[in-house]
Amino acid sequence: MQFTLRDAHLIDVTTDIARGAITIDGTQIQAIECPEYSPDGQDDQIIDATGMIVMPGFIDVHTHGGGGYNLHTTDADEIRAYTRWTPETGVTSFLIAVVGVPDSVPEPQLRAAVEVLNNNQVVGAEPLGIHLEGPYINVARRGAHQPSWLRTPDEIEIEQLLAITDGHLRLLTLAPELPGASAMICQLVNAGITVSMGHTDATYEQAQEAIKLGVTHVTHCFNAMRPLLHRSPGPLAALAQAKHVRGELIADGVHVHPAAMNALVKMLGPERTVVITDALSAAGVPKAPFDFAGQPAQVIFGAADDQPGSSRAGRASERVSTGWLRRRLTYLRSITVTPGHYLPWSGRLCNR
Ligand SMILES: [Zn+2]
16 A cells, blocks of 8 residues: 655654655655655545654664563563554564573573564564573672572573574673673674673673673663773773674663763764663553563553562663654664664665
8 A cells, every 4th residue: 555644744864854745655665755745646645744753663672561561471472462562652673572580591481482583474563583681690780680580601501592592582681790601692692693781790891801702782771780980980981982882771761861861872872872662561551560570560750660669760661752852863863773783684774
């Protein structure tokens, strides 16, 4: 089906047309026209989009769910339900995040994700692979990840995980200071996986070493990591100096103070800042208790708190602040092109 959105504000990383028309045929953009253009065609093929912004979809490489649906699940249909729900938030593609499970590897959850990824009958947003957040992370920076979920790096176990994920593992978050993590980084890099450091207490020197070994991504900068201090600069200083490494940012204004958000973007530029939601299943749902991998949680001020009754703003944004994005369209690149550029599907992105 072909249709045209008329009189819309059209924005992508190189274009800003205050009033234009965009014609779409099936899944492809056929034409983008400037203000004077009056599209031909039947009325039902022309949609008046006056006052609306049309922009590329958000590629969310770090989300645990939303709309009441968990991505860390043994039920493939729950993941499919998320793909149908999430486009209303602006997300058009994403990685399926899987976390740890007590005293084991999350094999049933990974198999559910693989079942969805191996079957292209998905409606809505497109799952692009798996992000395994842990279980090889530091208990001292665990955030909402329970101690019983955490594991010590093990080469045989990684081979098992690579086999289970059947070529769909795209991103793995680990703490590089753990014993055995260096060998694991090399093993994953050799297998073509993007390795991210996160939930980490790594020093600046340990983070630099991890980057030398092949780490090219940093999980939710500022959150669940050794902070940047003047005599103990930690992973953020190592990230700032490595021009090929990208850093995630939970851009809800709650997990990271807006001034710190701006400082990170100034430090990395939109080309190296990857905006994420780190959303949990309660994202977009009216206030209600929910669970994160079986652990009770609730939403407070748009962020999840894994310890009901405490005042700590916890692990997950409800969604990226659309106001922040609209005010800072310069950073559109950080939600559209940058998240996808280093992953195997980047060839489908417009390369500019
Ligand atoms: Zn997460």
